[in-house]
Amino acid sequence: MPDADAGGHRLARTLSWPHLVALGVGAIVGTGILTLIGVGADRAGPAVILSFAIAGAICACAALAYAEMATMMPVSGSAYTYSYAVLGEVIAWVVGWSLLAEYTLVVATVAVGWSGYAVGFLTGLGIHLPDALAHGPIFSQGALVEGGVNVPALLIVALVAGVLTLGTRESATVNAVLVVVKMVALAIFVVVALPYFDAANLHPFSPFGFGKTASPDGAERGVMAAAAIIFFAFYGFDAISTAAEEAKNPGRDLAIGIVGSMVACVAIYMIVAVAAVGALSFTRFADSPEPLALILRELGRRHVATFLAASAVVALPTVILAFLYGQSRIFFVMARDRLLPASLATVSRRGTPVRITLFTAAVVMVFAGFLPIDAIAALANAGTLTAFVAVSVCMLVMRRRAPEMKRPFRTPLPWVVGLAAIGGCLYLFASLPQRTQIWFLCWNLLGLAVYFLYAQRLREAGDPERSYEHRVRRRHRRWRW
Numbered sequence: 001m002p003d004a005d006a007g008g009h010r011l012a013r014t015l016s017w018p019h020l021v022a023l024g025v026g027a028i029v030g031t032g033i034l035t036l037i038g039v040g041a042d043r044a045g046p047a048v049i050l051s052f053a054i055a056g057a058i059c060a061c062a063a064l065a066y067a068e069m070a071t072m073m074p075v076s077g078s079a080y081t082y083s084y085a086v087l088g089e090v091i092a093w094v095v096g097w098s099l100l101a102e103y104t105l106v107v108a109t110v111a112v113g114w115s116g117y118a119v120g121f122l123t124g125l126g127i128h129l130p131d132a133l134a135h136g137p138i139f140s141q142g143a144l145v146e147g148g149v150n151v152p153a154l155l156i157v158a159l160v161a162g163v164l165t166l167g168t169r170e171s172a173t174v175n176a177v178l179v180v181v182k183m184v185a186l187a188i189f190v191v192v193a194l195p196y197f198d199a200a201n202l203h204p205f206s207p208f209g210f211g212k213t214a215s216p217d218g219a220e221r222g223v224m225a226a227a228a229i230i231f232f233a234f235y236g237f238d239a240i241s242t243a244a245e246e247a248k249n250p251g252r253d254l255a256i257g258i259v260g261s262m263v264a265c266v267a268i269y270m271i272v273a274v275a276a277v278g279a280l281s282f283t284r285f286a287d288s289p290e291p292l293a294l295i296l297r298e299l300g301r302r303h304v305a306t307f308l309a310a311s312a313v314v315a316l317p318t319v320i321l322a323f324l325y326g327q328s329r330i331f332f333v334m335a336r337d338r339l340l341p342a343s344l345a346t347v348s349r350r351g352t353p354v355r356i357t358l359f360t361a362a363v364v365m366v367f368a369g370f371l372p373i374d375a376i377a378a379l380a381n382a383g384t385l386t387a388f389v390a391v392s393v394c395m396l397v398m399r400r401r402a403p404e405m406k407r408p409f410r411t412p413l414p415w416v417v418g419l420a421a422i423g424g425c426l427y428l429f430a431s432l433p434q435r436t437q438i439w440f441l442c443w444n445l446l447g448l449a450v451y452f453l454y455a456q457r458l459r460e461a462g463d464p465e466r467s468y469e470h471r472v473r474r475r476h477r478r479w480r481w
Helices: 017-028 031-072 078-086 089-124 151-166 168-196 223-233 250-279 291-298 302-315 317-336 354-370 375-401 414-431 434-461 468-475
Strands: 138-140 143-146
Touching (some): 017 168, 017 317, 031 078, 031 223, 031 375, 031 414, 078 317, 089 151, 089 302, 089 317, 089 354, 089 375, 089 434, 151 354, 168 291, 223 375, 223 414, 317 354, 375 414
Antiparallel strands (some): 138 143
Protein backbone atom coordinates (compact mmCIF):
# COMPACT_ATOMS: atom_id res chain seq x y z
CA MET A 1 0.00 0.00 0.00
CA PRO A 2 1.16 3.54 -0.59
CA ASP A 3 2.50 5.51 2.29
CA ALA A 4 1.08 8.81 3.29
CA ASP A 5 2.55 11.86 1.76
CA ALA A 6 6.06 12.50 2.94
CA GLY A 7 7.28 15.51 4.85
CA GLY A 8 4.66 17.25 6.94
CA HIS A 9 1.87 14.80 6.07
CA ARG A 10 3.13 11.56 7.62
CA LEU A 11 1.97 10.24 11.01
CA ALA A 12 4.43 8.63 13.43
CA ARG A 13 4.18 4.86 14.13
CA THR A 14 4.05 4.69 17.94
CA LEU A 15 1.20 2.27 18.83
CA SER A 16 1.38 -1.47 19.59
CA TRP A 17 -1.57 -3.89 19.89
CA PRO A 18 -2.18 -3.36 23.65
CA HIS A 19 -2.64 0.37 22.94
CA LEU A 20 -5.10 -0.48 20.15
CA VAL A 21 -7.10 -2.93 22.28
CA ALA A 22 -7.29 -0.30 25.03
CA LEU A 23 -8.31 2.33 22.44
CA GLY A 24 -11.11 0.05 21.22
CA VAL A 25 -12.35 -0.91 24.68
CA GLY A 26 -12.11 2.73 25.73
CA ALA A 27 -14.32 3.76 22.80
CA ILE A 28 -16.80 0.89 23.08
CA VAL A 29 -17.35 0.62 26.84
CA GLY A 30 -18.73 3.94 27.97
CA THR A 31 -22.07 5.71 27.88
CA GLY A 32 -23.53 2.69 26.07
CA ILE A 33 -23.45 0.28 28.98
CA LEU A 34 -23.68 3.03 31.61
CA THR A 35 -26.89 4.54 30.21
CA LEU A 36 -28.31 2.64 27.23
CA ILE A 37 -29.08 -0.53 29.15
CA GLY A 38 -31.94 1.46 30.68
CA VAL A 39 -33.11 2.72 27.29
CA GLY A 40 -32.88 -0.81 25.90
CA ALA A 41 -34.80 -2.29 28.83
CA ASP A 42 -37.56 0.26 28.27
CA ARG A 43 -37.89 -0.99 24.68
CA ALA A 44 -37.36 -4.73 25.09
CA GLY A 45 -37.80 -5.61 28.77
CA PRO A 46 -35.57 -8.46 30.03
CA ALA A 47 -35.02 -9.41 26.37
CA VAL A 48 -32.57 -6.49 26.30
CA ILE A 49 -30.05 -9.28 26.94
CA LEU A 50 -30.98 -10.69 23.50
CA SER A 51 -30.79 -7.18 22.01
CA PHE A 52 -27.20 -6.89 23.23
CA ALA A 53 -26.38 -10.28 21.73
CA ILE A 54 -27.89 -9.39 18.31
CA ALA A 55 -26.23 -5.97 18.13
CA GLY A 56 -22.93 -7.53 19.24
CA ALA A 57 -23.13 -10.31 16.63
CA ILE A 58 -23.75 -7.83 13.81
CA CYS A 59 -20.91 -5.62 15.02
CA ALA A 60 -18.63 -8.67 15.29
CA CYS A 61 -19.24 -9.49 11.60
CA ALA A 62 -18.52 -5.88 10.66
CA ALA A 63 -15.41 -5.94 12.88
CA LEU A 64 -14.02 -8.92 10.95
CA ALA A 65 -14.51 -7.04 7.67
CA TYR A 66 -12.82 -3.99 9.21
CA ALA A 67 -9.87 -6.11 10.35
CA GLU A 68 -9.28 -7.45 6.83
CA MET A 69 -9.57 -4.04 5.15
CA ALA A 70 -7.49 -2.27 7.81
CA THR A 71 -4.59 -4.70 7.42
CA MET A 72 -4.80 -4.55 3.62
CA MET A 73 -4.78 -0.75 3.66
CA PRO A 74 -2.83 0.30 6.79
CA VAL A 75 -3.47 4.02 6.41
CA SER A 76 -5.68 6.44 8.34
CA GLY A 77 -9.25 7.22 7.36
CA SER A 78 -11.19 4.06 8.29
CA ALA A 79 -14.26 3.35 6.14
CA TYR A 80 -13.73 6.57 4.18
CA THR A 81 -10.31 5.42 2.95
CA TYR A 82 -11.46 1.91 2.00
CA SER A 83 -14.48 3.29 0.13
CA TYR A 84 -12.27 5.83 -1.69
CA ALA A 85 -9.90 3.15 -2.94
CA VAL A 86 -12.48 0.47 -3.77
CA LEU A 87 -15.80 2.18 -4.55
CA GLY A 88 -14.79 5.66 -5.73
CA GLU A 89 -14.75 9.23 -4.51
CA VAL A 90 -18.48 10.02 -4.42
CA ILE A 91 -19.38 7.00 -2.30
CA ALA A 92 -16.34 7.68 -0.11
CA TRP A 93 -17.56 11.23 0.44
CA VAL A 94 -21.00 9.96 1.53
CA VAL A 95 -19.34 7.49 3.92
CA GLY A 96 -16.95 10.14 5.26
CA TRP A 97 -19.79 12.64 5.63
CA SER A 98 -21.82 10.04 7.56
CA LEU A 99 -18.81 9.30 9.78
CA LEU A 100 -18.39 12.99 10.55
CA ALA A 101 -21.99 13.10 11.79
CA GLU A 102 -21.44 9.92 13.81
CA TYR A 103 -18.23 11.01 15.50
CA THR A 104 -19.36 14.58 16.14
CA LEU A 105 -22.65 13.52 17.72
CA VAL A 106 -21.05 10.73 19.74
CA VAL A 107 -18.35 12.97 21.18
CA ALA A 108 -20.84 15.77 21.87
CA THR A 109 -23.35 13.40 23.47
CA VAL A 110 -20.73 11.76 25.68
CA ALA A 111 -19.38 15.18 26.67
CA VAL A 112 -22.88 16.30 27.68
CA GLY A 113 -23.40 13.01 29.55
CA TRP A 114 -20.07 13.46 31.34
CA SER A 115 -21.11 16.99 32.24
CA GLY A 116 -24.25 15.66 33.93
CA TYR A 117 -22.22 13.19 36.01
CA ALA A 118 -19.62 15.85 36.83
CA VAL A 119 -22.17 18.48 37.90
CA GLY A 120 -23.92 15.94 40.13
CA PHE A 121 -20.59 14.82 41.58
CA LEU A 122 -19.55 18.42 42.33
CA THR A 123 -22.94 19.13 43.89
CA GLY A 124 -22.38 16.19 46.23
CA LEU A 125 -19.12 17.84 47.27
CA GLY A 126 -20.92 21.12 47.98
CA ILE A 127 -19.72 22.84 44.80
CA HIS A 128 -22.61 24.38 42.86
CA LEU A 129 -22.18 25.68 39.32
CA PRO A 130 -24.54 28.42 38.11
CA ASP A 131 -27.42 26.72 36.33
CA ALA A 132 -26.84 28.70 33.13
CA LEU A 133 -23.32 27.26 32.91
CA ALA A 134 -24.28 23.64 33.64
CA HIS A 135 -26.34 22.87 30.55
CA GLY A 136 -26.97 24.03 27.01
CA PRO A 137 -30.09 25.80 25.72
CA ILE A 138 -33.37 24.03 26.57
CA PHE A 139 -36.10 23.96 23.94
CA SER A 140 -39.73 22.87 24.18
CA GLN A 141 -41.84 22.41 21.05
CA GLY A 142 -39.32 24.43 19.04
CA ALA A 143 -39.26 27.39 21.44
CA LEU A 144 -36.34 28.40 23.64
CA VAL A 145 -37.31 27.82 27.28
CA GLU A 146 -34.01 28.49 28.99
CA GLY A 147 -30.65 29.64 27.72
CA GLY A 148 -27.30 28.35 28.83
CA VAL A 149 -23.83 27.16 27.89
CA ASN A 150 -22.63 23.71 28.93
CA VAL A 151 -19.25 24.82 30.25
CA PRO A 152 -18.19 21.42 31.70
CA ALA A 153 -18.81 19.79 28.30
CA LEU A 154 -16.70 22.46 26.60
CA LEU A 155 -13.90 22.01 29.12
CA ILE A 156 -13.71 18.20 28.82
CA VAL A 157 -13.57 18.36 25.01
CA ALA A 158 -10.83 21.00 25.20
CA LEU A 159 -8.91 18.94 27.77
CA VAL A 160 -9.07 15.75 25.69
CA ALA A 161 -8.05 17.63 22.55
CA GLY A 162 -5.07 19.02 24.45
CA VAL A 163 -4.02 15.52 25.48
CA LEU A 164 -4.25 14.35 21.85
CA THR A 165 -2.01 17.17 20.65
CA LEU A 166 0.73 16.09 23.08
CA GLY A 167 1.31 12.91 21.13
CA THR A 168 -0.51 9.75 20.09
CA ARG A 169 1.44 7.38 22.33
CA GLU A 170 1.06 9.66 25.35
CA SER A 171 -2.70 9.99 24.88
CA ALA A 172 -3.01 6.22 24.32
CA THR A 173 -1.22 5.58 27.60
CA VAL A 174 -3.59 7.92 29.48
CA ASN A 175 -6.49 6.17 27.76
CA ALA A 176 -5.23 2.73 28.86
CA VAL A 177 -5.10 3.82 32.52
CA LEU A 178 -8.64 5.21 32.41
CA VAL A 179 -9.92 2.05 30.71
CA VAL A 180 -8.65 0.05 33.70
CA VAL A 181 -10.62 2.35 36.03
CA LYS A 182 -13.76 1.78 33.97
CA MET A 183 -13.32 -2.00 33.93
CA VAL A 184 -12.83 -2.10 37.70
CA ALA A 185 -16.07 -0.14 38.21
CA LEU A 186 -18.08 -2.51 36.00
CA ALA A 187 -16.51 -5.54 37.67
CA ILE A 188 -17.53 -4.21 41.09
CA PHE A 189 -21.10 -3.66 39.81
CA VAL A 190 -21.30 -7.28 38.64
CA VAL A 191 -19.84 -8.63 41.89
CA VAL A 192 -22.33 -6.60 43.96
CA ALA A 193 -25.44 -7.09 41.79
CA LEU A 194 -25.10 -10.74 40.76
CA PRO A 195 -25.87 -12.20 44.24
CA TYR A 196 -29.27 -10.45 44.04
CA PHE A 197 -30.14 -12.30 40.81
CA ASP A 198 -33.80 -13.41 40.80
CA ALA A 199 -35.12 -15.42 37.84
CA ALA A 200 -38.58 -13.94 38.44
CA ASN A 201 -37.26 -10.60 37.14
CA LEU A 202 -36.83 -12.21 33.70
CA HIS A 203 -40.56 -12.97 33.28
CA PRO A 204 -42.08 -12.16 30.88
CA PHE A 205 -38.81 -12.26 28.97
CA SER A 206 -39.96 -10.41 25.83
CA PRO A 207 -43.07 -8.37 26.72
CA PHE A 208 -42.92 -6.22 23.57
CA GLY A 209 -42.16 -8.86 20.94
CA PHE A 210 -39.22 -9.20 18.56
CA GLY A 211 -39.68 -6.75 15.69
CA LYS A 212 -40.18 -2.99 15.90
CA THR A 213 -43.77 -2.23 16.93
CA ALA A 214 -45.50 0.98 17.97
CA SER A 215 -46.72 1.13 21.58
CA PRO A 216 -49.86 2.99 22.75
CA ASP A 217 -47.63 5.74 24.18
CA GLY A 218 -46.13 6.33 20.72
CA ALA A 219 -42.74 4.75 21.48
CA GLU A 220 -41.30 2.07 19.19
CA ARG A 221 -40.53 -1.10 21.13
CA GLY A 222 -39.34 -4.65 20.58
CA VAL A 223 -36.09 -6.58 20.67
CA MET A 224 -34.88 -5.15 17.36
CA ALA A 225 -35.97 -1.61 18.24
CA ALA A 226 -33.81 -1.93 21.36
CA ALA A 227 -30.94 -3.47 19.36
CA ALA A 228 -31.00 -0.53 16.94
CA ILE A 229 -30.43 1.87 19.84
CA ILE A 230 -28.11 -0.41 21.84
CA PHE A 231 -25.98 -0.64 18.70
CA PHE A 232 -24.59 2.71 19.91
CA ALA A 233 -23.00 0.80 22.79
CA PHE A 234 -20.88 -1.39 20.49
CA TYR A 235 -19.34 0.75 17.84
CA GLY A 236 -16.05 2.36 18.57
CA PHE A 237 -13.78 -0.38 17.27
CA ASP A 238 -13.72 1.49 13.95
CA ALA A 239 -11.67 4.13 15.77
CA ILE A 240 -8.88 1.52 15.82
CA SER A 241 -8.78 1.38 12.03
CA THR A 242 -8.19 5.14 11.94
CA ALA A 243 -4.92 4.44 13.81
CA ALA A 244 -3.54 2.27 10.98
CA GLU A 245 -0.76 4.69 10.03
CA GLU A 246 0.36 4.92 13.64
CA ALA A 247 0.48 1.16 14.37
CA LYS A 248 3.97 -0.30 14.68
CA ASN A 249 2.98 -3.59 13.02
CA PRO A 250 -0.33 -2.93 11.21
CA GLY A 251 -0.71 -6.45 9.79
CA ARG A 252 -0.76 -7.97 13.27
CA ASP A 253 -1.72 -5.15 15.63
CA LEU A 254 -4.85 -3.92 13.83
CA ALA A 255 -6.45 -7.36 13.67
CA ILE A 256 -5.71 -8.04 17.34
CA GLY A 257 -6.96 -4.59 18.34
CA ILE A 258 -10.24 -4.74 16.39
CA VAL A 259 -11.24 -8.37 17.02
CA GLY A 260 -9.84 -8.44 20.57
CA SER A 261 -11.69 -5.32 21.71
CA MET A 262 -14.98 -6.57 20.20
CA VAL A 263 -14.74 -10.00 21.86
CA ALA A 264 -13.90 -8.42 25.21
CA CYS A 265 -16.73 -5.90 25.01
CA VAL A 266 -19.44 -8.38 23.94
CA ALA A 267 -18.52 -10.54 26.94
CA ILE A 268 -18.52 -7.53 29.29
CA TYR A 269 -21.90 -6.27 28.06
CA MET A 270 -23.59 -9.66 28.33
CA ILE A 271 -22.39 -10.17 31.91
CA VAL A 272 -23.41 -6.65 33.00
CA ALA A 273 -26.82 -6.96 31.29
CA VAL A 274 -27.59 -10.29 33.00
CA ALA A 275 -26.53 -8.89 36.38
CA ALA A 276 -28.63 -5.74 35.91
CA VAL A 277 -31.85 -7.34 34.65
CA GLY A 278 -31.62 -10.21 37.14
CA ALA A 279 -31.03 -7.97 40.16
CA LEU A 280 -33.99 -5.61 39.66
CA SER A 281 -37.21 -5.55 37.63
CA PHE A 282 -36.56 -3.66 34.40
CA THR A 283 -39.57 -1.39 35.05
CA ARG A 284 -37.71 0.19 37.96
CA PHE A 285 -34.68 1.34 35.96
CA ALA A 286 -35.99 1.49 32.38
CA ASP A 287 -35.05 4.71 30.61
CA SER A 288 -33.06 5.96 33.63
CA PRO A 289 -30.11 8.23 32.71
CA GLU A 290 -27.96 6.31 35.21
CA PRO A 291 -29.44 2.78 35.36
CA LEU A 292 -26.48 0.96 36.92
CA ALA A 293 -26.11 3.50 39.74
CA LEU A 294 -29.89 3.41 40.25
CA ILE A 295 -29.86 -0.40 40.55
CA LEU A 296 -27.16 -0.22 43.20
CA ARG A 297 -29.08 2.39 45.17
CA GLU A 298 -32.27 0.31 44.96
CA LEU A 299 -30.28 -2.62 46.35
CA GLY A 300 -29.18 -0.45 49.28
CA ARG A 301 -25.57 -0.15 48.11
CA ARG A 302 -25.33 3.63 47.96
CA HIS A 303 -21.59 3.81 48.57
CA VAL A 304 -20.95 1.50 45.63
CA ALA A 305 -23.34 3.61 43.51
CA THR A 306 -21.33 6.73 44.43
CA PHE A 307 -18.11 4.96 43.46
CA LEU A 308 -19.64 3.95 40.10
CA ALA A 309 -20.68 7.56 39.43
CA ALA A 310 -17.22 8.83 40.34
CA SER A 311 -15.66 6.21 38.06
CA ALA A 312 -17.89 7.42 35.22
CA VAL A 313 -16.66 10.99 35.75
CA VAL A 314 -13.05 9.79 35.63
CA ALA A 315 -13.36 7.21 32.85
CA LEU A 316 -15.94 8.53 30.36
CA PRO A 317 -13.32 10.83 28.80
CA THR A 318 -11.80 7.65 27.28
CA VAL A 319 -14.80 7.53 24.92
CA ILE A 320 -14.34 11.19 24.05
CA LEU A 321 -10.62 10.60 23.47
CA ALA A 322 -11.14 7.58 21.20
CA PHE A 323 -13.83 9.18 19.05
CA LEU A 324 -12.19 12.60 18.90
CA TYR A 325 -9.01 10.79 17.84
CA GLY A 326 -10.87 8.89 15.12
CA GLN A 327 -12.75 11.92 13.86
CA SER A 328 -9.59 14.02 13.63
CA ARG A 329 -7.90 11.27 11.56
CA ILE A 330 -10.83 11.09 9.13
CA PHE A 331 -10.75 14.89 8.74
CA PHE A 332 -6.96 14.59 8.30
CA VAL A 333 -7.21 12.11 5.44
CA MET A 334 -10.01 14.04 3.72
CA ALA A 335 -7.81 17.14 3.89
CA ARG A 336 -4.84 15.15 2.56
CA ASP A 337 -7.06 14.01 -0.33
CA ARG A 338 -7.89 17.72 -0.90
CA LEU A 339 -11.60 17.31 -0.18
CA LEU A 340 -10.98 19.71 2.71
CA PRO A 341 -8.37 22.51 2.80
CA ALA A 342 -4.96 20.79 2.51
CA SER A 343 -3.44 23.10 5.15
CA LEU A 344 -5.39 21.15 7.79
CA ALA A 345 -3.33 18.02 7.05
CA THR A 346 -0.09 19.42 8.51
CA VAL A 347 1.63 17.20 11.11
CA SER A 348 3.60 18.56 14.09
CA ARG A 349 7.12 17.52 15.07
CA ARG A 350 5.55 15.03 17.50
CA GLY A 351 3.87 13.30 14.55
CA THR A 352 0.34 14.42 15.43
CA PRO A 353 -2.08 16.46 13.26
CA VAL A 354 -2.47 19.38 15.67
CA ARG A 355 -4.41 21.70 13.35
CA ILE A 356 -7.01 19.11 12.42
CA THR A 357 -7.35 18.00 16.06
CA LEU A 358 -8.06 21.56 17.20
CA PHE A 359 -10.43 22.10 14.27
CA THR A 360 -12.29 18.88 15.14
CA ALA A 361 -12.54 19.88 18.81
CA ALA A 362 -13.97 23.26 17.82
CA VAL A 363 -16.71 21.61 15.72
CA VAL A 364 -17.60 19.23 18.56
CA MET A 365 -17.64 22.05 21.13
CA VAL A 366 -20.32 23.88 19.14
CA PHE A 367 -22.61 20.86 19.47
CA ALA A 368 -21.69 20.01 23.06
CA GLY A 369 -21.85 23.49 24.50
CA PHE A 370 -24.50 25.34 22.55
CA LEU A 371 -26.92 22.89 20.94
CA PRO A 372 -29.47 20.52 22.51
CA ILE A 373 -28.55 16.88 21.84
CA ASP A 374 -31.48 14.52 22.40
CA ALA A 375 -33.29 12.28 19.93
CA ILE A 376 -31.13 13.48 17.02
CA ALA A 377 -28.18 11.63 18.59
CA ALA A 378 -29.68 8.47 17.07
CA LEU A 379 -28.40 9.92 13.78
CA ALA A 380 -24.97 8.70 14.89
CA ASN A 381 -26.24 5.12 14.63
CA ALA A 382 -27.41 5.69 11.06
CA GLY A 383 -23.99 7.04 10.07
CA THR A 384 -22.21 4.10 11.65
CA LEU A 385 -24.47 1.56 9.96
CA THR A 386 -23.65 3.21 6.63
CA ALA A 387 -19.93 2.89 7.30
CA PHE A 388 -20.25 -0.76 8.35
CA VAL A 389 -22.17 -1.64 5.19
CA ALA A 390 -19.58 0.17 3.06
CA VAL A 391 -16.64 -1.66 4.67
CA SER A 392 -18.35 -5.05 4.30
CA VAL A 393 -19.08 -4.30 0.62
CA CYS A 394 -15.43 -3.25 0.12
CA MET A 395 -14.22 -6.51 1.66
CA LEU A 396 -16.43 -8.60 -0.66
CA VAL A 397 -15.54 -6.53 -3.74
CA MET A 398 -11.83 -6.97 -3.04
CA ARG A 399 -12.29 -10.73 -2.62
CA ARG A 400 -13.63 -10.78 -6.20
CA ARG A 401 -11.41 -8.07 -7.64
CA ALA A 402 -8.04 -9.10 -6.18
CA PRO A 403 -8.31 -12.56 -4.62
CA GLU A 404 -4.52 -13.05 -4.80
CA MET A 405 -3.65 -9.83 -2.97
CA LYS A 406 -1.78 -10.22 0.34
CA ARG A 407 -4.10 -10.12 3.35
CA PRO A 408 -2.34 -10.15 6.74
CA PHE A 409 -5.75 -10.93 8.27
CA ARG A 410 -8.35 -12.95 6.35
CA THR A 411 -11.99 -12.89 7.43
CA PRO A 412 -13.22 -16.48 7.93
CA LEU A 413 -16.18 -17.43 5.69
CA PRO A 414 -16.03 -13.97 4.06
CA TRP A 415 -19.25 -14.22 2.06
CA VAL A 416 -21.24 -15.44 5.05
CA VAL A 417 -19.73 -12.87 7.41
CA GLY A 418 -19.87 -10.02 4.89
CA LEU A 419 -23.48 -10.62 3.85
CA ALA A 420 -24.50 -11.10 7.49
CA ALA A 421 -22.94 -7.73 8.36
CA ILE A 422 -24.66 -6.00 5.42
CA GLY A 423 -28.06 -7.62 6.05
CA GLY A 424 -27.87 -7.09 9.81
CA CYS A 425 -26.93 -3.42 9.46
CA LEU A 426 -29.75 -2.80 6.97
CA TYR A 427 -32.21 -4.48 9.35
CA LEU A 428 -30.98 -2.33 12.24
CA PHE A 429 -31.30 0.78 10.06
CA ALA A 430 -34.90 -0.17 9.27
CA SER A 431 -35.47 -0.60 13.02
CA LEU A 432 -34.35 2.96 13.81
CA PRO A 433 -37.04 5.60 14.49
CA GLN A 434 -38.49 7.02 11.28
CA ARG A 435 -37.48 10.52 12.34
CA THR A 436 -33.85 9.40 12.48
CA GLN A 437 -34.04 7.93 8.98
CA ILE A 438 -35.43 11.22 7.62
CA TRP A 439 -32.70 13.27 9.38
CA PHE A 440 -30.08 10.92 7.95
CA LEU A 441 -31.41 11.38 4.41
CA CYS A 442 -31.42 15.18 4.81
CA TRP A 443 -27.87 15.14 6.20
CA ASN A 444 -26.53 13.19 3.22
CA LEU A 445 -28.40 15.33 0.69
CA LEU A 446 -26.66 18.31 2.29
CA GLY A 447 -23.37 16.40 2.09
CA LEU A 448 -23.76 15.73 -1.62
CA ALA A 449 -24.51 19.41 -2.21
CA VAL A 450 -21.32 20.34 -0.33
CA TYR A 451 -19.34 17.81 -2.36
CA PHE A 452 -20.47 18.98 -5.81
CA LEU A 453 -20.41 22.69 -4.96
CA TYR A 454 -17.16 22.81 -2.97
CA ALA A 455 -15.16 19.66 -2.19
CA GLN A 456 -14.87 18.31 -5.74
CA ARG A 457 -13.70 21.66 -7.07
CA LEU A 458 -11.22 22.00 -4.20
CA ARG A 459 -9.61 18.66 -5.05
CA GLU A 460 -9.52 19.34 -8.79
CA ALA A 461 -7.80 22.65 -8.09
CA GLY A 462 -4.94 20.80 -6.35
CA ASP A 463 -2.26 18.52 -7.73
CA PRO A 464 -4.01 15.29 -8.91
CA GLU A 465 -0.77 13.37 -8.47
CA ARG A 466 -1.08 13.90 -4.73
CA SER A 467 -4.65 12.61 -4.40
CA TYR A 468 -4.97 9.42 -2.40
CA GLU A 469 -7.23 7.74 -4.96
CA HIS A 470 -4.81 8.48 -7.82
CA ARG A 471 -1.85 6.88 -6.00
CA VAL A 472 -3.83 3.84 -4.89
CA ARG A 473 -5.27 3.09 -8.32
CA ARG A 474 -1.94 3.71 -10.06
CA ARG A 475 -0.13 1.18 -7.87
CA HIS A 476 -2.94 -1.38 -7.83
CA ARG A 477 -4.40 -1.33 -11.32
CA ARG A 478 -5.34 -4.98 -10.94
CA TRP A 479 -8.07 -3.85 -8.55
CA ARG A 480 -10.15 -2.74 -11.53
CA TRP A 481 -12.83 -5.09 -12.76
